[in-house]
Amino acid sequence: MDTNQTDEDRRRFLRNATVATGGVGVIGVAIPFLETMAPSEAAKAAGAPVEANVSSLAPGKLMTVEWRGKPVWILHRSDAMIAGLGQHNDLLADPDSSKSEQPAYAKNPGRSIRPPFFVVTGICTHLGCVPGFRPEPGAPDLGANWPGGFYCPCHGSKFDLAGRVFKNVPAPLNLVVPEYNYLSDTRLLIGEDKKST
Structure with missing residues (x-):
């Protein structure tokens, strides 16, 4: 029996075992390190689009969803509400929404894709307070x-x-209209428009 050959086989085995163990150790340390660089679930959710179901939202009613830590209102405007939109332009500072922030598809008198549903960020453009919903004319x-x-x-x-x-x-300025689109007749996705999907 050749002891030189046996010693060489042992050295090769130990070297390969050491390299394999070291490789597993490097991977074991690298994975948690790389995971710390990824955004947390809370951070992902904070900027992620939000889905809203408006199937039970009656005309004249308002619902609130949260997107990016802000309230987003969805108002189901009644026929009377829609009809009244063009009757008070003389009272408005920017009736055509030329200075305001909204996607191109919401730059119309109703500031919406579909007139019955109005989607807007519920934060005053003055100092960031939250306005109240006051739908009654002539209050x-x-x-x-x-x-x-x-x-x-x-x-x-x-x-x-x-x-x-x-x-x-x-x-x-007018209230901000966020990007949104319709997933169906009763489901909206707030925070993403059709161009970015």
Whole structure:
């Protein structure tokens, strides 16, 4: 029996076993390290699109969903609400939404893809307060010419039922319309439009 050959076989075996063990160790250390660089589930969810089901949302009612830590309102406008949108443009600072932030498909009098459903970020463009939903036209505390809409109690900014800002209030711009699209007649995806899907 050749002891030199046996020693060489042992060395080869030990070298291969050491390399394999070291490789497993490197992989074992690298995986948790690389996982710490990936965004957390909370971070992914914070920017991820949000799905909303509007099948049970009755005309004249408002629902709120959260997207990117902000309230997003979905208003199911009644036929009367839609018909009233063009009747008070003289009271508005930007009736055509030329200075406001909204996707191109929402740059219309109703600021929406489909007139009955209005999707808007529920944050006042003045200092970030959350306006209240005040749909009743002619509310005594808001004046006889109030067409219904959103009123910010912090500093008195007013917005109509398309989120368009009134003249002579602190808010400089219309409410922001986020990107969104329809997955079906009753399901919306907020935070992503058709071009990016």
